[in-house]
Amino acid sequence: MKVLLFSTLLAVAFVPGYAQVKKTQVESQVQAPAEAGKVLKRKVAIARFSNETQYGKGLFYDKENDPMAKQALDILTTRLAATEKFILLERSDIDKALLEAKGAEAKRPEVPADYIIVGSITQFGRKNVGDVNLVSRAKTQIVEAAVSLRLVDVSSGQIIYSEEAKGSAEMKSKTTLGIGGSADFDATLSDKAISAAISQLTENIINNCMDRPWKAYFLTVEDGVFYVSGGKTQGLNVGDLFVVKEKGKAVKNPQTGMKMELPGKVAGKIKITLTGGESVDNEFSIAEFVEGKIDEAQLSKYYIEEIK
Numbered sequence: 001m002k003v004l005l006f007s008t009l010l011a012v013a014f015v016p017g018y019a020q021v022k023k024t025q026v027e028s029q030v031q032a033p034a035e036a037g038k039v040l041k042r043k044v045a046i047a048r049f050s051n052e053t054q055y056g057k058g059l060f061y062d063k064e065n066d067p068m069a070k071q072a073l074d075i076l077t078t079r080l081a082a083t084e085k086f087i088l089l090e091r092s093d094i095d096k097a098l099l100e101a102k103g104a105e106a107k108r109p110e111v112p113a114d115y116i117i118v119g120s121i122t123q124f125g126r127k128n129v130g131d132v133n134l135v136s137r138a139k140t141q142i143v144e145a146a147v148s149l150r151l152v153d154v155s156s157g158q159i160i161y162s163e164e165a166k167g168s169a170e171m172k173s174k175t176t177l178g179i180g181g182s183a184d185f186d187a188t189l190s191d192k193a194i195s196a197a198i199s200q201l202t203e204n205i206i207n208n209c210m211d212r213p214w215k216a217y218f219l220t221v222e223d224g225v226f227y228v229s230g231g232k233t234q235g236l237n238v239g240d241l242f243v244v245k246e247k248g249k250a251v252k253n254p255q256t257g258m259k260m261e262l263p264g265k266v267a268g269k270i271k272i273t274l275t276g277g278e279s280v281d282n283e284f285s286i287a288e289f290v291e292g293k294i295d296e297a298q299l300s301k302y303y304i305e306e307i308k
Contacts, residue, residue: 038235038237039084039085039210039235040214040234040235040236040306041084041085041086041087041233041234041235042085042086042087042114042115042209042210042214043086043087043089043112043113043114043115043234043280044080044086044087044088044089044113044114044115044116044117044209045088045089045090045112045113045115045116045117046073046076046077046088046116046117046118046119047116047117047118048118048119048120049069049070049072049073049076049118049119049120049121050063050066050069050119050120050121051066051068051069051072051120051121051124052120052121052122053121053122053123053124053125055068055124055125068121068124068190068194069120069121071190071191071194072119072121072147072194072198073119075191075194075195075198076117076119076149076198076202079198079199079202080202080205080206083206085206085209085210086209087233087234087280089112089113112281113154114153114154114155114209114214114215115151115152115153115154115209116151116152116154117149117150117151117152117205118149118150118152119147119148119149119150120147120148121145121146121147121148121194122146122147122148122164123144123145123146123166124143124144124145124146124190124193124194125143125144126141126142126143126144126189126190127141127142128140128141128142129142138172139172140170140171140172141170141171141172141189142168142169142170142189143168143169143170143189143190143192143193144166144167144168144193145166145167145168145190145193145194145196145197146164146165146166146167146197147164147165147166147167147194147197147198147201148162148163148164149161149162149163149164149198149201149205150162151205151208151209153212155215155303156260156261158258158260160208160212161204161205161208163201163204165197165198165200165201166197167192167193167194167195167196167197167198167199167200168193168196169189169190169192169193169196170189171189213305213306213308214234214305214306215303215304215305215306216228216229216230216242216285216303216304217229217299217300217302217303217304218299218300218302218304219284219299220299221296221299225286225288226270226286226287226288226289227284227285227286227287228270228272228284228285228286228287228304229284229285230283230284230285231275231276231277231280231283231284231285232275232283233279233280233283234280234283236272236275236285237272237275238272238273238274238275239271239272240271240272241269241270241271241272241290241307242269242270242271242272242287242304242305242306242307243266243268243269243304243305243306243307244266244267244268244269244270244289244292244294244302244303244304244305245264245265245266245267245302245303245304245305246264246265246266246267246294246301246302247261247264247301247302247303248261248262248263248264248265249261249262250262264303264305266292267292267293267294267302268289268290268291268292268293268294269289269290269291269292270287270288270289270290270304271287271288271290272285272286272287273286273287273288274286287304
């Protein structure tokens with residue numbers, strides 16, 4: 001449930017006729033009560049957040065250390081972490097995976113994430129608007145920003161969500177009969193405008209990730225014991241049941257020319273009997289089949305999916 005708020009901060013100086021007003025258009029996330037049951041956390045990596053505008057790009061501009069892009073990255077990371085529904089991976093993890101896959105012909109990088117977010121600041125600007133009357137004078141500082149986000153499903157390589165949103169922030173100063181003062185540019189307006197834009201996209205990112213079934217894969221099998229990716233950090237517990245599916249046939253869409261995978265066929269069900277590992281990087285679970293069976297020599301043909 002989203003509630004659009006217009007937060008107004010009033011700062012009144014101890015001088016008659018002088019006032020400053022800050023206004024930021026933001027979207028506040030009001031979360032509904034948690035549903036019964038647990039949440040299986042998705043692994044998400046923000047692979048890139050770039051500044052595609054010309055703002056702040058001087059002679060010695062360093063694309064890899066763009067302050068505005070880093071600012072947007074921090075805001076988005078904080079918003080996603082606050083939901084406690086994701087395991088956020090470091091950028092270095094993605095870079096390492098891409099580096100290892102570089103030069104491998106027709107090989108998709110094995111990125112250690114379920115979803116990748118690619119973001120960019122597509123518009124940014126600031127302006128001053130004046131209003132002069134007979135006895136008073138007012139100036140409004142306005143910052144506007146637009147942010148674009150794309151969500152990629154790592155398993156298929158498809159973009160499952162893409163949208164752009166705009167945010168704005170402003171501050172007013174006013175003098176009456178020459179009494180009062182003028183304010184310099186407020187740098188925090190940039191933060192607020194970018195934050196307002198990202199706020200409008202955050203819930204859509206969350207919904208697109210959580211509406212899709214959680215997936216895991218078989219790591220190996222030894223003497224009939226199946227090792228599964230994922231563990232306690234992602235929310236797996238002993239006794240949990242999951243459905244096992246055989247991957248669907250890969251076909252080519254004649255309209256778009258892109259490859260797609262048909263829905264998988266149910267092969268059986270497994271139950272988690274043990275969880276292990278010391279961190280999200282090396283945790284695993286042990287499972288046993290309670291229904292059906294699979295070809296143990298071709299584990300890569302199957303995947304594990306939560307029961308909705």
